[in-house]
Amino acid sequence: MGNDYTPIPVEIAKITTEVDTKDIKTFRFAFVNKADEEKFQYRPGQFGELSIFGKGESPIGIASSPTQKGFVEFTVQKAGVVTSALHAMEEGMRMGIRGPLGNSWPIEELQGKNVVIVGGGFAFTTLRSLINYVIDDANRKNFGKVTVVYGARNPGLLLYKDELKTWAERGDINLNVTVDKGDASWKGREGFVPTVCKEVAPSPENAVALICGPPIMIRFTLPVFFDLKFSKENIITSLEARMKCGIGKCGRCNVGSKYICKDGPVFTFAELSKLSPEY
């Protein structure tokens, strides 16, 4: 019997500092054992418990896409004990990952649909995984129009800046990057995510909206999508909660009878409206 508490050994292959404030970094991990890489079959929207012996574990969304082989990436904000320890680590050092954990973005149900992706702040990570999955050469034909609205407080806080450029150059994504407040060199859009969503006004026709961001962004973005006549079934988000086990045992991450770690983190708003509002 396998031990679901034992982390898979990984080595830090690459560290990218994403933002001017330097407190968000993307960690690229390579599996120490080839066999683990084969076993680590994940889907966009899943997460892993990043495990540093001596410090603890933190649940972090997987930021890379399964279509990218040979590594797995996580984008982590420095927050407390584990994430600070992680930020202090260097390329070549070893640590662990438990996972992949949780459900995922509903990639089967999204097939043939227009996909509207809305992200704010650093909660964009698993949406980035989804975007890279959808625009992968082998997959792109399976999805309809792809509309992305992604916002950060200022240009320095945008994640994945190089990737945003390559996405912008593609003809097959309607990419709308916005910042609350630009700076001298910013030539792009200014405005809050909900406002930009209103302007972009994606059609609800055969469409699903996936929305991730800080609670305040979600609160103001949801009404925009309801006004656009998206149904609760077709608006999907990913929840967070304090976690430990990540596998539905330790009892702390439930919303009603569902565990965010095991039954989530991805839920439709139709599902959430039936659960206790405890998140």
Added chain:
Amino acid sequence: MKKRLLKKSGIAELVAKLAKRAGVFAPVDNEGNTLFQKVIDANSIAKQYVNSKDAPKGFFFPHSETLMRYKRTDKGMELEDDQVAQTKRILFGVRPCDARSFELLDLLFNQEKYSDTYFVSKRENTTVIVNACVEPISKNCFCTSLGLSPTGSAGADILMLDLGEEIFVEFITPKGEALLDCFGDMEPSATIDVQAVRERAATLVDASVPCREIKTTLDNIYEHPLWESIAQKCLACGTCTYLCPTCHCFDISDEVKGDDGARIRNWDSCMFPLFTKETSGHNPRSTQKARWRQRTMHKFKYFVDNFNEVLCVGCGRCVAYCPVNIDIREVVKSVAKI
């Protein structure tokens, strides 16, 4: 089902034989508390006890348990050992409610996807010998309110029933039968009326708590003044959850000494304010009201939603030991009145 009759005077020999097979743990009087402890001879086993103060779930899900050890290398801390010790054990004198709690915990810990190897392997290596409740039965007991019986064999490998001079023994599972030879070879005669003993015992237990019936009410009272009124008295001490045979929440933490470290899991409690507090400071259950609601909902609604069972066995420990006398039976009854 195989059955035996054991003379009370034969218990010493029985325990001695069992102890040769595996470590035997039984309720022992310890400075005013009855606690499960390792026994070598039958003399140390508590003669009269309602139930142990500590729930025997701790044999499978210890209060504190090392999950794995690791060591410092030049690339960081690396795993050294995550093996679960395979020690054979016999629990002797578990009460029926607590044996039933093992089955409920199995539902959670032993799932097809994500089975908890620490819990499951200890379960597999342990034989549960239940001592049915004939007498004394505490005024706090309400197992019959959950459809259980004080002489029930749920979760038992072997069931012992005290008939006065003799003990009636039933071998419920193959694991139990493997110990058949320790119990001698006297078969009970057909005239022994065990049923009457069982029925009498059941009448001594409070069956009036609508533990299973309140689910439909709970479905609709997430917002209700009741939660605040229960929580007002609560000290958030966690006693109720630590003593409860079915509570399973835990924390995982790391401890390092020099170049060696261990990842340890400890019981945690939904009654504690920090249980759900996130690094950002956000806490989805920031009040004791929300936490008491969680405790009630988890036992009588969420677990039913997920497993179709109530997560309480009516042992009465939380009733007996809450420092401010919050009584789960009263909570359930209050919900039923809504």
